[in-house]
Amino acid sequence: MKTILITGATSGIGKALATHAANTGYRVVACGRNKDALEELSRHSNIDSCQFDVSDLNDTRHALASIKFDIAVLNAGTCEYVDIDDFETDMFRRVFEPNFFGVVNCVDALLPHFRQGDKLVIVDSMARLLPFTRSQAYGASKAALHYFTKSLEVDLHHKGVKVQAVSPGFVETPLTDKNDFEMPMKISAEEAAKAMLKGIESNKQSIFFPTFFGLILRFLHILPTQLQKRLSLAMREKQ
Numbered sequence: 001m002k003t004i005l006i007t008g009a010t011s012g013i014g015k016a017l018a019t020h021a022a023n024t025g026y027r028v029v030a031c032g033r034n035k036d037a038l039e040e041l042s043r044h045s046n047i048d049s050c051q052f053d054v055s056d057l058n059d060t061r062h063a064l065a066s067i068k069f070d071i072a073v074l075n076a077g078t079c080e081y082v083d084i085d086d087f088e089t090d091m092f093r094r095v096f097e098p099n100f101f102g103v104v105n106c107v108d109a110l111l112p113h114f115r116q117g118d119k120l121v122i123v124d125s126m127a128r129l130l131p132f133t134r135s136q137a138y139g140a141s142k143a144a145l146h147y148f149t150k151s152l153e154v155d156l157h158h159k160g161v162k163v164q165a166v167s168p169g170f171v172e173t174p175l176t177d178k179n180d181f182e183m184p185m186k187i188s189a190e191e192a193a194k195a196m197l198k199g200i201e202s203n204k205q206s207i208f209f210p211t212f213f214g215l216i217l218r219f220l221h222i223l224p225t226q227l228q229k230r231l232s233l234a235m236r237e238k239q
Contacts, residue, residue: 001046003027005069007054007106008076010037012173013123016193017073022046024197029067032076054102057109064109071200072110073121073166074103077141079175081134092137099141103148116160121200122149123166126214129221130228133236153205165206166196169213182238185213 004021008014010032018030018041028047031054032038038049052063054076077099080091103122114120127135128143146165153163170176170183171192187195187210199207208214220231 001025001027002070003029003068004071004073005029005031005050005064005067005110006073006075007031007102008123009041010034012175013168013171013189013192013196014073014075015041016189017075017196018047019044020190020193021197029069031063054105055097057105060102060105061109064106064113067110067113069110069113069118071119071121072106073123073196073200074106075123075166076102077123079138081138082136083134092140095137096141096144099138100144100148103145107152114156114159114161117162118160119162119164119200120152120156121164121166121196122152123168123196124149126167126169126208126217128167129217131232133232133239162203164200164204166199167206167208167214168192168196169208169210169217185210 004026006014006018006028009018009030011034014032015037018028022028022044026046029050030038030041030047031050031052033051033053035051038051041047042049050063050067052059054060078095080095082091110120122145124146125138125142127139128146132139146167149163149165156163170186172186172188176183176186192209195209196207208218220228
């Protein structure tokens, strides 16, 4: 039985992935801060819990010091939107801390434990593909995370560690429930979990879901930057 470690497993995509993976025969190590949510997950016979804060390097190192795994899915993150007329630099730190540095902390703790054939899966976002309105903090954190992932893919290749990037679109989670704008092609967390696990098992280098939305945004991403700007301005006006 393979073991899959999942950060951010107490809600949203992470929780759905933990449950789906456990139901399909994986041993799951569900990681997060919420003690009650972790206890609920641990009622499943295939799920163990590990409570820590990815933003705290020492806490992360201590929690993951003796963890055994075959697949590590680094999924924990948050989202806040920028008000350009009330610019708040602290927001960028709040967003980057879990979204980027939280992943860096986990990689720091997990690197000594990786063996040939293991997988490192890092979840960014399709938001990195276009300059969306109000997304300066969130989009920048996910763009930085994607570059970090791709660079790790190069430097872990010789160790036989497979690095995979996951870029979700809109998924119904407690975070997106707060959004006050249209979210095209939004899927459920359960659908996202199935797509993610399928992509991981298929050894895809990059995993996008929902599939059609991913195709659209990747096409827009390769358009000339001036055209991307016009599209983003049109979306801003619509909102």
